[in-house]
Amino acid sequence: MSGVHHTATFDNIPAEKRERILSAVAAALGRDGIAGARMADVAREAGVSHGSLFSYFPTKDDMVRAVVERGMAMQAERFAGSSGAGCFDAQVRSVFRGAWDLASSRPELISLWLSLSLEENSRFADAILPLERDAAERWLSIVERGKAEGAVAAMVDTRAAAYLLDALAAQLMKSRASGLERDKLAAFMGVGPGDSDLGENPAERVAGLALALFRPR
Amino acid sequence: MSGVHHTATFDNIPAEKRERILSAVAAALGRDGIAGARMADVAREAGVSHGSLFSYFPTKDDMVRAVVERGMAMQAERFAGSSGAGCFDAQVRSVFRGAWDLASSRPELISLWLSLSLEENSRFADAILPLERDAAERWLSIVERGKAEGAVAAMVDTRAAAYLLDALAAQLMKSRASGLERDKLAAFMGVGPGDSDLGENPAERVAGLALALFRPR
C-alpha cells in the first residue's frame, strides 16, 4: 500500500515541474474533493498535457496517494519546529501557531486532510495513519513534559489532555480552511460572518485558554 | 436555497416509505460521500425504482439537501435534551453523551455532517450554517450558566471555552464515525488499533477532564 506511487518518468522531470504538478494536484483535491477532482483540470492547472499526467502516475488513486504521503508530511512539520525546544507553554503555542499558519497558507492541504477521515476515502487511511499516530505521540510527550515542568496540574488526565489539545488544533485548522467553519468560528467569537477580521488571532486566544486551564492554581 | 426540496409526490407517499428512503439516502451519502453516492444505489437500497426517486426529488442535489436539512436536525437534538435542565456539569455531560450516542447509532449522519464542512460541498453550507450557529449559541449559554453557577472559573474566556467544548464534542463524534479517527483515538488512549474496547467510555472521560479544568480551584 505505502511506498512509491509515481513512475520513473516523474523522477526524471525537473524538480520545478514536479512541484508545480504536486501543487496543482493538492489544489484540485482540496477544492473539488478526491472523487470530484478531474485529471483534466489538474493537467491544465499544472500546465501539462493530461497524457503526461498518466505517465507520471499510473492511476488517479496513485496520484492522490503521492500527494497525500508527501503533502501530509508538511503537516507533520508543524510539530517538528516546536519539538524539544522551549517550555510547555512555548511548545503548545508554537504548535497552535504552526497549525494556524499552515491552514492559512495551504488551506487545500487541510481540506484534503479532512477528507481523508471520511469513510468514502478510507482506502487512503493507511497513508496517513502513521502520521496521526505520530501526532498522538507528540502531544502525549508534550503534556508529560508539561507535568514535569509543573505547567500542567498533576490531577490532569494526560491522555485526555493530549486528545483535547489535538482536537483543538484540528478545529482551528478546520476553521481556517473551510468557509462554513470560518462562519462557525465567527459565531463563537461574536463577530459577523462577513467580518473578515476575527479579532485577536484565534489560535493565540485558544492556546491562551488551554494553557491557563492546565496550569495548577 | 433553504426550504422544501422534495416534490408533492414525496409528501403523498406513506410515512414509512418516506423514512425508508431518507435512511437509504443518508446511508449512501455517509458511505460513499456526496459526489460518490449513486442514485441507482439509493433506489435499490430504498426498495424503490430508479424513476421514482426522481419523482420525489428533482435532482440529486435536492435529495442531498432534503436529507441534510432533516438529518441534521437530529444532531441538533443532542442539545435539546440537555438544554435548560440540570446544572452545568450535568448539561455538559449530557451533550457529550448525546453526541457519542448519536455517532454510535447513526455514524452515517456524522460522516455526512463532516463532509459538509469540505469546500467541495460548500454549496450545501447554507443548509447547516443555521444549525451550527445554533450550536454555538447553546454552548455559549451553557458556559455562561456555568460561570453563574460557579462551576466555571471566572477567569475563563467564555467564547474560547465554548469553542473548546464544541471542538471536543465534534472530535468525539468523528472518533466514533470514522475508522481512521477511531484508530487515532486508540493511539491517544493507549490501546491497540485492533482493540475494540476503548476502555472507559471516552466521552465520559473527556467530559470529566473538561469539567475539572473549568472548575475553580
Added chain:
Amino acid sequence: MSGVHHTATFDNIPAEKRERILSAVAAALGRDGIAGARMADVAREAGVSHGSLFSYFPTKDDMVRAVVERGMAMQAERFAGSSGAGCFDAQVRSVFRGAWDLASSRPELISLWLSLSLEENSRFADAILPLERDAAERWLSIVERGKAEGAVAAMVDTRAAAYLLDALAAQLMKSRASGLERDKLAAFMGVGPGDSDLGENPAERVAGLALALFRPR
C-alpha cells in the same frame, strides 16, 4: 466463466431489438476483430445509444462472450441437420454443404470463430472449447458409421480421418469468409483471383474427393 453475460435489461427488450444488437456485434467483431471493434460502432450500427449497450452488457468482453456463446451455437448446427440422417456419404456432403452455406451467409461468424483460435483471444477459449469437442465427437462417430457401412475402408485410421475431415471443412469456411483465403482457393482451383466464379462448388468438389479417397477399392 461460462454462463450469462448480459443484464436483465437485455432480457427485457423486444426480441427483434435483441437480434439486431447481436447481429451488429457479430458484424463488428468479424469485420474489425475483437480488439479492434469499437463499442461506438456497434451502438451506431445497432441503432441504439452507446449508453444502452453498456446497460445490456457490463463490459465489452461480456458482449463478446454473449455473441460468441450464442453465435457459435449456430455453427454447431451445421452438424445438427446432418446427424443421424442418411448414409455416410450423405452426412459428409451435408456437413460440408452446411459449412459452406454458413460461411456464405454469415461470413462474420466464421471470422469471429477463426479469431478465437488466436492466442490473443485465449481468454475466450473456454466459451468455444465445448463446441470444438462436440464437433470432434461428431466427426468421429460419422467416420465410425462410415466404416460400419463399408463406405470407409477398414485400413483407415479413424481418428486421423476425422481430423482430416474437420480440417477440410474448416479450410472451406475460411476460404469463403476471408478475402485472402478466397484468392488462395482460386490459386488451387486454377481460376483468376478476380474471377468471382470458383467453378464447380468447391465444397461439393472437395467432399467428392474425400469420399472417393475413403471408399474401399
Added chain:
Amino acid sequence: MSGVHHTATFDNIPAEKRERILSAVAAALGRDGIAGARMADVAREAGVSHGSLFSYFPTKDDMVRAVVERGMAMQAERFAGSSGAGCFDAQVRSVFRGAWDLASSRPELISLWLSLSLEENSRFADAILPLERDAAERWLSIVERGKAEGAVAAMVDTRAAAYLLDALAAQLMKSRASGLERDKLAAFMGVGPGDSDLGENPAERVAGLALALFRPR
C-alpha cells in the same frame, strides 16, 4: 504496398540487433495480435528505446509488414527443403514434418500467419498472397509428380488433393501454435486436454493417412 518498410537506419545497425528486434516484434504480434501489440512492449522486449523503434520503422504498420514479409519467408522454406528431392511420399512427409517443426519452434510466427487471414488484417494480405500462391503451386506440382510416380491414384482430383494437403498442413500448424487448437487435436486423438503427450507424432500420423488414401489400391 510491397517492398521495403524499414528505414536506412535499420540497415545500418548491427545484424544481431536487427534480429533481436524482429524477434521481439514477432513475439509481440504473435502473443498480443496485430491490433493488441504495443510499440512500448516491443521496444522493451527488444532492449531498444521507444524512440529508436520509430527510427527503424516509420509506423507500426510498417513494422508489421517488415516482420510479415521476412518472417513469412521462413514458412515458405518448409517447402524448400523438400522441393525436388525425393519421391512423393518423402516430399509430403517432409513438408508435414517441416510444418510441425516450424510450429513447434516458432509458434508466434504461426499465430501471426493465422491472424493475417482475418478480415481485420486484410490490409496486409498483399504481403503474403504471393507466398500463399507459391505454396499452392508447390502442392500442385507435388501431387502431379505423385501421379507420375504412381504414388497417387489416377482418379484423384489433382487440384482438390493439393487443397486437401494444404488444409491438413495448415491445421497441423494451428494445432501446435494455439492452446485451443491443441485441446481440439487432443479431442480428436483421444487424449486428455491436460495430457501433454499427444501420442505418436500427429504430423507423421496424419501424413501416413493421407499417403495411404492417395495410393492406388
Added chain:
DNA sequence: TATGAATGAGATTTCATTCAT
C-alpha cells in the same frame, strides 16, 4: 543515432436525468 518525455485523439465505462408505458 539514441533516448525517453510529451502529446492528444480516441477508447471504454459511468451515471444523472428523461420519458414512454
Added chain:
DNA sequence: AATGAATGAAATCTCATTCAT
C-alpha cells in the same frame, strides 16, 4: 404514481507518434 429502458455528456485511461536533447 411507478417503472425501468434510454440517453449522452463527461470521466479515466491507452498508446501511436513526435521531437528536443
